[in-house]
Amino acid sequence: MISSFRTSHHVPPSVFGMEARGCPFCGSTSVAVYAGFRNHVSCMTCGADGPVGERGADPRDAVARWNSRPEVAE
Numbered sequence: 001m002i003s004s005f006r007t008s009h010h011v012p013p014s015v016f017g018m019e020a021r022g023c024p025f026c027g028s029t030s031v032a033v034y035a036g037f038r039n040h041v042s043c044m045t046c047g048a049d050g051p052v053g054e055r056g057a058d059p060r061d062a063v064a065r066w067n068s069r070p071e072v073a074e
């Protein structure tokens with residue numbers, strides 16, 4: 001879905017007074033909050049999307065979910 005990648009719905013996390021961690025997949029720090037129908041954080045470099053929030057959820061929750069990195073078994 002590269003074609004619909006950069007949209008006006010993507011805004012810097014600082015808009016919400018947040019800082020987002022770098023992308024866990026490609027390491028890019030170019031990440032933006034998709035503040036729209038279902039909020040989530042997207043990596044602007046590789047296209048990875050963070051966990052999607054409930055409809056009408058606070059965009060800051062999306063950033064918090066993106067920033068959380070649970071330990072996973074290899």
Ligand SMILES: [Zn+2]
Binds near residue numbers: 023027028043
């Ligand atoms: Zn990435």
